[in-house]
Amino acid sequence: MEIPGSTRGRVFRGGPVPSVRIMAHTISVHGLRKRYGRVRAVDDVAFEVGSGEFFGILGPNGAGKTTLLEIIEGLREADEGEVSLLGLSPWPRNHALLPRIGVQLQASSFFERLTAREQLRTFGSLYGVPGQKADAMLEEVGLTDKADVRVEKLSGGQAQRLSIACALVHDPELVFLDEPTAALDPQARRNLWDVLRRINTEGRTVVLTTHYMDEAEALCDRVAIMDAGRILRLDPPAALVRGLDAPTRISVAAGTLAPAEARALPGADDAADDGVSLVISTRDPSAVVAALSAKDALTGVRIQGATLEDVFLDLTGREYRA
Ligand SMILES: Nc1ncnc2c1ncn2[C@@H]1O[C@H](COP(=O)(O)OP(=O)(O)OP(=O)(O)O)[C@@H](O)[C@H]1O
Ligand SMILES: [Mg+2]
Secondary structure, three states: OEEEEEOOOOOOOOOOOEEEEOOOEEEHHHEHHHHHHHHEEEEEEEEEEEOEEEEEEOOOOOOOHHHHHHHHHOOOOOEEEEEEOOOOOOOOOOOOOOEEEEEEEOOOOOOOOOOOHHHHHHHHHHHOHHHHHHHHHHHHHOOHOOOEEEEHHOOHHHHHHHHHHHHHOOOOEEEEOOOOOOOOHHHHOOOOHHHHHHHHHHHOEEEEOOOOOOHHHHHHHHHHHEEEOOEEEEEOOHHHHHHOOEEEEEEEEEEOOOOOHHHHHHHHHHEEEEEOEEEEOOOOHHHHHHHHHHOOOOOOOOEEEOOHHHHHHHHHHHHHHH
């Protein structure tokens, strides 16, 4: 079985999509459905995740990401369909799978009244992990200086890092992370990206959900975009972006040209000035840049192609849904 675009944790932007042979499926899902009353939380979902892949699930609030993950993890029963996890069925709860998978839930919970170090050591001990190794994981997520702080007193982001450490402490071959960076500051996010890239490069499969498009683009081999219980698209981020026929946006300082003058430039499709920037959309960016350059109007120029965010909004719509 060949999975197009799987690059084992490498980032690629633009250029031909590489393809590597990945023999085994770590996860295989077919005809999966889960309803809560009238809500179809998961509605006929099918996909496969290759061994060593970094797989992302994106979708608006309520799309069904957590429900889908929890069914695959063996925490929820599906109404219909099949799940194979490392070749085994996760439901009814399969204890043989537990040491092989790491799970970070969207809402983290800990043993009460333990410090961060005790917490991680206790989690680790359930899997026979030595205390030193647990302490090293605490270091890896940047919590060593909080080792003696009780979990109730950790900040939201620190608690989240601890819950990620708990998911990784026993060296699982497959890791599920449900919005792991939701409460993290930019430094902690980047640090976690490094941790996740490293564990993926070591051959572990990572499945994560995120609302951050840059995160999905930076980390994931393939991304499934979900909405209303269904997978709308599933491809490498670069292929999703290339498949979107979106214009390039060229912005220069506001007032550099009048919008009407900008619209008349060779190659320009549209232009608008919001008082901060004059943004020109075009499908022929080199013609526009050349024209701006000829007018000596390149002050503060920025050129932005379509991003995964454009793909996401194109597929799931722009209106806000509660
Ligand atoms: N235990 C439950 N009982 C009833 N409805 C539920 C339950 N869990 C989820 N739902 C509903 O199922 C749908 C999918 O929820 P889910 O939590 O899977 O979405 P999500 O994509 O993870 O959203 P978010 O981005 O907000 O985390 C929602 O409409 C939600 O209200
Ligand atoms: Mg969720």
